[in-house]
Amino acid sequence: MTATAPTYPSTAPAGPPALLLDSITKTYRSKAGAVDALRGVTYHFARGSFTAVMGPSGSGKSTLLQCAAGLDHPTTGTVVLNGVTLLGLNEVELTKLRRAEMGFVFQAYNLLPSLTVYDNVALPLRLTGRRPARNDVQRVLEQVGLEGKAKRRPAELSGGQQQRVAIARALITRPSVFFADEPTGALDSGTSRQILGLLREATDRAGQTVVMVTHDPVAAAYAERVLFLSDGLLAGHLDRATPAQIAAAMSDLEG
Amino acid sequence: MFFLSRQTVGRHRSLYAGSFVALAVGVFLLGLAATATAATIAYHGPTSASISVTTLGGDGTAPQNVKVPLSDADVSGLQTVLSLVGTISGFITIFVIASTFAFAVASRRREFGLLRLIGATPRQIRRMVLGEALAVALAASLTGALAAQLATPLLLRRASYTELAPVKLEPASPWVPLAIAVAAGLLVAMLGARSAARRAGRVGAIDALREAALEPPRIGPVRVVFGLLFLAGAIVMLTLIRPSSGEGAVPLAMFTPMVMVIALTLLAPLVVPLVGRLWAVPLVAWTQVSGRLARSNVLAAPRRSASLAAPILAISAIAGSMVLSLSFAADSAAATIRDAVRAPIVVTGAAPVDSAQVKAVDAGLPLRVVRVAADYAELEDAEGIDPAIAAQTRDLTVRSGSLAGLTGNTVAVSKEMAGFESYHVGDEIPVVFPDRTPVKLRVVAIVKDAFGVNPSFLIPLDLARKHAPEAQTERSFVLPADGVAPADLVKQVPGAQLATDWEADQADGVRKGNRLGLVMLLGPAALYSAIAIANTLLMGSLQRRHEFVTSRLLGATPAQLRRMVLWESSLVGTIALSLGTVITVTVGVLIRHAMTSGVADVPMTVPWGILLGIGALCLILAVGSALAPTTYLLRRSQPSAAVD
Structure with missing residues (x-):
């Protein structure tokens, strides 16, 4: 485990929040009874910020991410993305918003195995009905360090390379918000650092907002702020913390 | 999206x-049926063998000229069978395509979820x-059509000079x-893929993040409503x-099972667990853990079980009903012929009349007349008789x-024909004879039906001789003189047979004709269903690698898993076959x-061999095509694979 904390820009970018969660609750009902995954979460994610969400398993962090990204409907509360309230949108409007404004990176790389790297990256553009410009695709591939791999298929790449393809695919539409769920969960520490560096770069260079769910204190330390979630409620935060500080806070929560 | 589909x-x-x-x-079967039908249409028989007549008109239809070919009935038997082959092939294709596509979609939930996720x-x-369906359908349809084209001469050679088409x-x-x-193949594929596509469209972005591909537990209200509608229609x-x-009644008995199969397939997610619970009772009692596992697997995934059961149900119900109906129809035909013949001797061809041992010879002249109605004209079988x-x-x-x-321009009509056309004594039926003479025949009598012995129209012998000079007696009924034993007379007259023997031959002929039709109808359908059964079960089993690996990790031996699959597929097969049996018996x-x-004393011939054969074949196919991939998967999946 590396102990060196990454450096941050001295001032956080200002402006209206990129993503706003207002009193989000989420209750799952099943035959066994109701489970409250989120019990009222309110938070503003500032534009250009890199926020990590941590918490013990079952604390609701994945549910939070899914509600924030409009993948799941909160039971009560509202989500506002760049001024657009997700609640009133139908499936198609939500999809169009998703492909214009959001990028996703998950633990499982979620690439289409039948498509080449190039086609995987260009897919979001094609879905919007645009013909992808070769230069744009090449540019993001260079950005994630995959120049020369455009013709490969995902199965021919290492885990870290596949995750970089996923990031390139998220970058190609220039989304304003990145949602990442355990993006380094399946990678070794060296590769993890490259991936987190890419996300960091997105906020620093392009002013994109990153919301990342993780259980890894080292990954969380790349964020400016770490939110802690416990039993469906926000339980506090740490700013510019070291992995050691984050790990200590986590064991407090779990203990 | 087509680039993606490709x-x-x-x-x-x-x-x-x-x-x-x-x-x-x-498409191969459809194509074969279509090219063969085209061949029958192109067949014109002996030259100049058609009659032009003008229909009567009236009731809002104008009289029109129609050409009635005199020999079309020669290939009409084949045409009927071919159209049935086409119908059944089309029906089963929709069925199989729908279920294979549903399967393909269900096993790709995550992929669709991912696509939804990225926009x-x-x-x-x-x-x-x-x-995707279109790409597959295009390739498959062209392949099928090509194969049909190559096989057409073969089929025509086999079908020529048979009972169904006694011509070249x-x-x-x-x-x-x-x-x-x-086109039919593409249409069928699109129809079959439609519901699967709709289901794929309902996959949410969040499904990309979920591991298990659990099927939605309940069946939609639309499906239930349509299922009930089809059930009502079938009833x-x-x-x-x-x-x-x-x-x-016979065509009804052939088509009703299809409607019934549609109804039961739509309702299958409700019906299959119900019947499954019943059959699982002895299974669980007789076996140990494997039977119990099989029971829960079948009952917990009613949709999957239903789609596995569907092709078995379809072929067993359709084939069973068809075999049984045709056999019973042949029984009834045999009894009717038996009851309709009173003479003790039947002679093939004309019988010598001048013998002292013969009291009377009924040498009817068979001929065909064109019956002219208000808006159509049709060729009808008639016979000239001495009443x-x-x-x-x-x-x-x-x-x-x-x-x-029955003398002069008159006719006696069978009761069934009279019923269809509402003819009464005293009505006049306009006909055109083979010599092109139009005559109005006055109905003098309505007589009892006697299929296989009397045609629908009986005219005076003289009238037949006059207008159909080329007509030849095909069979004569002979009454021996008083005191002459029929058995003795038979030996002296060439071509003579005791009536009982002749009747048996006729019944045999009916069965033989039926058998040819059955082979043509059910052969392709059975081949097809076998593919379908094997296909669904193969795909179903191959999807279960993960489950098998996990079970192995939990300590299940390969033998236990194989037994579980054996019981599972037998259970599904038995469920389907019992539903098929209910339809067949009804x-x-x-x-x-x-x-x-x-009709009194109708013999009853139940073709047990064929019926049991259909059932056994279905079961063997079901169990075999579930076990084979399981064995393959088990050999390749050690418990350690679960960790990957």
Whole structure:
């Protein structure tokens, strides 16, 4: 485990929040009874910020991410993305918003195995009905360090390379918000650092907002702020913390 | 989205292999039926063998000229069988395509979820699945059409000079029939893929993040409503299989099972667990853990079980009902012929009249007349008879009117024909004779039906001789002189047979004709269903690698898992077969009732061998095609694979 904390820009970018969660609750009902995954979460994610969400398993962090990204409907509360309230949108409007404004990176790389790297990256553009410009695709591939791999298929790449393809695919539409769920969960520490560096770069260079769910204190330390979630409620935060500080806070929560 | 479809089809080749084979075979059969039909249409028989007549008109239709070919009935038997082959192939193709596509979609939930996640709209997903279907369908239809074209001469050679088509058939231009077959294949594939595509469109982005591909537990209200509608339709059709339906009862008995199968398939997620619970009782009692596991697997995934059961149900119900109906129809035909012949001796061809040992010879002249109606003209079988003699040699029981007046331009009509066309004694029926003379025949009597012995129209012998000079007697009914034993007379007259022997030959002929038709109808359908059964079960089992690996990790031995799959597939097969049996028995009982009313002592021939063979084949296929991939998977999946 590396102990060196990454450096941050001295001032956080200002402006209206990129993503706003207002009193989000989420209750799952099943035959066994109701489970409250989120019990009222309110938070503003500032534009250009890199926020990590941590918490013990079952604390609701994945549910939070899914509600924030409009993948799941909160039971009560509202989500506002760049001024657009997700609640009133139908499936198609939500999809169009998703492909214009959001990028996703998950633990499982979620690439289409039948498509080449190039086609995987260009897919979001094609879905919007645009013909992808070769230069744009090449540019993001260079950005994630995959120049020369455009013709490969995902199965021919290492885990870290596949995750970089996923990031390139998220970058190609220039989304304003990145949602990442355990993006380094399946990678070794060296590769993890490259991936987190890419996300960091997105906020620093392009002013994109990153919301990342993780259980890894080292990954969380790349964020400016770490939110802690416990039993469906926000339980506090740490700013510019070291992995050691984050790990200590986590064991407090779990203990 | 088509570029995606093209690439994903390549990727999921194994998933689509089943659809491809099923559709290619379907189009092959459709194409074969179409090219053969084209050949029968192109067949014109002996030259100048058609008559131009003008229909009567009236009731808002103008009189028009129609050409009635005199020999079309020669190939009409084959045409009927071919159209049935086409219908059944089309029916089963929709079925198989729908279930294979549903399977393909269900096993790709995560992939669709991922596409939704990165911005595909439900519409785009639907179009992608339809695009895949189109790509597969196009390749499969063209393959099937090509195969049909290659096989057509073979089929025509086999079908020529048979009971169904006693003529030489030559291949006709293949373009139109094959285009029809390909178009039908594409249409069928699109129809089959539609519901699967819609289901794919409903996959949410969040499904990309979920591990288990659990099926939605409940069946939709629309499906239930349609299932009930089809069930109601099938029940109405069943009630129509009654004595008053006459000849129509047999086609009804063939088509009702199809409607019933649709109804049961739609309702299968409800019906299959119900029947499954019943059959699982002995299974759980007899076996240990494997039977119990099999029971929960079948009951917990009603949709999967239902789609596995569907092809078995379809072929067992359709084939069973058809075999039974045709056998009972042949029984009834045999009894009718038996009752209709009164003479003790039948002579093939004309019989010598001048012998002292012969009291009377009923040598009827068979001919065909064109019956002219208001808006159509049709070729009908008729026979010229001497009513005085014929009334002694065969059953000519008069329902109304009198046979004594059967002289000059008159006709006696069978009761069924009179019923269809509402002819009454005193009506006039305009006909055109083979010598092109138009004559109005006055109905003098309505006589009892006697299929196989008397045609629908009986005219005076002189009239037949006059207008059909070329007509030849095909069989004569002979009454021996008083004191002459029929058995002795038979030995002296060439071509003579005891009536009982002749009747048995006729019944045999009917069965032989039926057998040829059955082979043509059920052969392809059975081949097809076998593909379908194997296909669904293969795909179903191959999807279960993960489950098997986990079970192995938990300590299940390969033998236990194989037993579980064995019981599972037997259970599904038994469920389907018991539903198929219920349909077959219901149809059988009804058709038996319809066929035997008014005829005494009808023999009953149940083709047990064929029926049990169908059942056994279905079960063997079901179990075999579930066990084979399981064995393959188990050999390749050690418990350690669960960690990957």
